[in-house]
Amino acid sequence: MLEPSADELRDWGNSVTQFMIDYLGGLRDRPAYRHTSSREIRGRLDSTLPIRGTDFNSLLKVLRETIVPFSRQNAHPRMFGYVQSPGTPIGAFADLLASTLNANLTIWRSAPAPVELERLTIDWIRQILGFPAEADGLFVSGGSMANLAALGAARHARDDSLGRLRMYASNATHFSIAKAAALLGIGRENIRHVAVDESFRMQVDDLVAKINADLASDYIPFCVVANAGTVDTGAVDSLREIREIADRFQLWMHVDGSYGAFAILAESARRLFAGVEQADSIALDPHKWLYLPVDVGCVIYRDPEAARAAFAHEAEYTRMFGEEADEAFV
Amino acid sequence: MLEPSADELRDWGNSVTQFMIDYLGGLRDRPAYRHTSSREIRGRLDSTLPIRGTDFNSLLKVLRETIVPFSRQNAHPRMFGYVQSPGTPIGAFADLLASTLNANLTIWRSAPAPVELERLTIDWIRQILGFPAEADGLFVSGGSMANLAALGAARHARDDSLGRLRMYASNATHFSIAKAAALLGIGRENIRHVAVDESFRMQVDDLVAKINADLASDYIPFCVVANAGTVDTGAVDSLREIREIADRFQLWMHVDGSYGAFAILAESARRLFAGVEQADSIALDPHKWLYLPVDVGCVIYRDPEAARAAFAHEAEYTRMFGEEADEAFV
Numbered sequence: 001m002l003e004p005s006a007d008e009l010r011d012w013g014n015s016v017t018q019f020m021i022d023y024l025g026g027l028r029d030r031p032a033y034r035h036t037s038s039r040e041i042r043g044r045l046d047s048t049l050p051i052r053g054t055d056f057n058s059l060l061k062v063l064r065e066t067i068v069p070f071s072r073q074n075a076h077p078r079m080f081g082y083v084q085s086p087g088t089p090i091g092a093f094a095d096l097l098a099s100t101l102n103a104n105l106t107i108w109r110s111a112p113a114p115v116e117l118e119r120l121t122i123d124w125i126r127q128i129l130g131f132p133a134e135a136d137g138l139f140v141s142g143g144s145m146a147n148l149a150a151l152g153a154a155r156h157a158r159d160d161s162l163g164r165l166r167m168y169a170s171n172a173t174h175f176s177i178a179k180a181a182a183l184l185g186i187g188r189e190n191i192r193h194v195a196v197d198e199s200f201r202m203q204v205d206d207l208v209a210k211i212n213a214d215l216a217s218d219y220i221p222f223c224v225v226a227n228a229g230t231v232d233t234g235a236v237d238s239l240r241e242i243r244e245i246a247d248r249f250q251l252w253m254h255v256d257g258s259y260g261a262f263a264i265l266a267e268s269a270r271r272l273f274a275g276v277e278q279a280d281s282i283a284l285d286p287h288k289w290l291y292l293p294v295d296v297g298c299v300i301y302r303d304p305e306a307a308r309a310a311f312a313h314e315a316e317y318t319r320m321f322g323e324e325a326d327e328a329f330v
Numbered sequence: 331m332l333e334p335s336a337d338e339l340r341d342w343g344n345s346v347t348q349f350m351i352d353y354l355g356g357l358r359d360r361p362a363y364r365h366t367s368s369r370e371i372r373g374r375l376d377s378t379l380p381i382r383g384t385d386f387n388s389l390l391k392v393l394r395e396t397i398v399p400f401s402r403q404n405a406h407p408r409m410f411g412y413v414q415s416p417g418t419p420i421g422a423f424a425d426l427l428a429s430t431l432n433a434n435l436t437i438w439r440s441a442p443a444p445v446e447l448e449r450l451t452i453d454w455i456r457q458i459l460g461f462p463a464e465a466d467g468l469f470v471s472g473g474s475m476a477n478l479a480a481l482g483a484a485r486h487a488r489d490d491s492l493g494r495l496r497m498y499a500s501n502a503t504h505f506s507i508a509k510a511a512a513l514l515g516i517g518r519e520n521i522r523h524v525a526v527d528e529s530f531r532m533q534v535d536d537l538v539a540k541i542n543a544d545l546a547s548d549y550i551p552f553c554v555v556a557n558a559g560t561v562d563t564g565a566v567d568s569l570r571e572i573r574e575i576a577d578r579f580q581l582w583m584h585v586d587g588s589y590g591a592f593a594i595l596a597e598s599a600r601r602l603f604a605g606v607e608q609a610d611s612i613a614l615d616p617h618k619w620l621y622l623p624v625d626v627g628c629v630i631y632r633d634p635e636a637a638r639a640a641f642a643h644e645a646e647y648t649r650m651f652g653e654e655a656d657e658a659f660v
Contacts, residue, residue, distance in 0.1 A: 001420060002418055002420070002621070004419055004420075006351045006355060009347060009350055009351050009354075009419055010347055010351065012347075012419065012420075012423055013343055013344070013346070013347025013350070013423075014343070014347070016343070016423050016426055016427060017339060017340055017342075017343025017344070017347075019427065019430075020339055020343070020426075020430050021336045021339050021340065023430060023431075024339075024430075025336060036442055038438070038442070038446065041442055041443050041446040042446055042450075045446065045447070045450055047450055047453070049454045049457045049458070050454075056420070056423075063427060066443060067431070067443040067444065067447065068431065068443075069443075070442050070443035070446075071431055071433055071441055071442065071443050071444060072433070072439070072440055072441055072442070074431075074432055074433070074434070075432075081440070084432075084434050084440065085432065086432060087429050087430045087431055087432030088332055089334055089339055089342065089430070090331060090332070090334075090342075090386070091429050091432075092425075092426045092427075092429035092430045093342055093343075093346050093386075093426060094429075095422075095425040095426055095428070095429040096346055096350075096422045096423065096425055096426035097346060097349065097393060097422075098425070098623075099417050099421050099422040099424075099425040099623035100349075100350050100353060100354075100417045100419070100422045101353075101397070101398065101401055101404075101417055102404055102405075102414075102415065102416060102417030102421075102623055102624055103401055103402070103404070103624070104404070104414050104624055108368070109402070110402055110411070110414065111401055111402055112366055112368070112371055112400050112401065112402070113371050113396060113397040113398075113399075113400035113401050114397065114401060116368065116371045116372055116375065116400075117375070117397065120372075120375055120377055123377070124379045124380075127379045128379070140471075141470075141471040141475075141625075145471075152513050155515070156512075161491070161492075161493040161515065161517060162491075162492065162493070163491040163492070175643045178643060179641065179643050182486075182640075183482050183513075183514060183640075184513065184514065184515055185485070185491065185514050185515015185516065186515065187491060291332070293428075293429035293432055294432055294433070294434055295471075310512075310513075311509065313505045313508060313509050
């Protein structure tokens, strides 16, 4: 099964394609969600640690009879749950191709062309958002990781280990920001929750008041998180105003655009995002409104050197000699 | 292209299957690695931000003519680079199926059967390693994330924000441990590098000496990282001895098994891992010796409550009522 023949591959390819055709074609006739329990599903799966392999068709049977019926059908026209893009055939085939190559993109020399593809597509996202040409970024596993990575760079830029760093985000901010603050050792207690107005946008006068109060108490304000589409209501904070305040107090400005920032592609919504290109970092989730397979998040840094300073590390086996900067381990 | 017909899907399925057959069949005739430059590859890619879609066959042509030739062929019989498992057809087809469903496994109710599959396979890994039935874990994006998650839980268990926490790892430890310490706010300077013996295994007397010296200087020793297969030489530390020392000084014992721990499946190597099931956490990379597609890492916690305490968060839209513990948001 590890080295199938061409004929076997053809059979498998036909089987998965037929599965996809049947699944997508029959989606409207399924319930979008089926009430079930953990116990019911476990009872249908063979839970024994397998010692031998299983043939391809038996695996597909488990998928067809147990996994699919007991999944939420994200592509169903009556799937009214929170944001979750359906899988698309083009994305699924792309995943098959990517896993056939199984490239390791952690270093240019491991996968030259796949790394260039990542750089190219990151640059497209940079252009969509209007960031300057020097901005750069990378793909991560999701919006939470993108927020963590950006806040990690922000914290590194204002290194202080005495629990005096303070960051600011509105009440409507996604919980991954608080989790990132906890994980990074900033501490949940050092997030100041700024009040929102009737449209659930950050009240900038409350932001300024909180920063001034912290300065007066010997804290170190270092970062403000603006929302470009909150998860609860889609509110977009006043990015230009927040940038001005960030400049005034020398704060890192991070934008959490995981839920909504790709709405900038719509002419009608574009004005909401004015100033986004002035952020120091932004988190995005291409697996939401770009309909890519989970899990692909993205972080863009206006000054990629700030991220490099936070994350670079040199190990014996990652060292390269005589290479161009473009081909370095980053 | 977002809603292809059954005939289009059949065409695409045939094309990608044929691609896979050609690629795997012709692998021995390709160079494992081709000297190239960033500039050369970029010159071959259309770098314009695309406004319209591209047809499927044109995308496959780019893959065939530019991406594949300028990739490292990890499955090539003469690929002598560092650990990187080749893609397997079975894994590639599984990726296609997973992306067709595009399940979101962050919460049980988003994807009941896929979450149960994750739990089942995590439990298989638990059994392979010999951890007690109460142990639990999850899949993450790779070994570095698994190390970060485990050390995050360890740090949370001994919360101190004054820069006094100290952790211990041998000189031969992977750099992701130092990066995790930096990211978590523990500080790179608070990793104590324990000397190794002639087999590159941690010298436990040096470990004890360093812990005692730190205690004498008012630091708080909280964690020791043992290696179950170092990246440079595959050395496995004396896990039982390290467990004893961890118990004596009340340290969290984390094992980095990302590179080598699945060697426990080989009867001949099994004895090297004696005591691994006593660790508080272990990081693994199923995408290495289990030949799964990148990127799948795994972290197992002996006491999953410790991880829950570090990572749980309740948000309005994640709250559930009247559900069984097995079906909760975790």
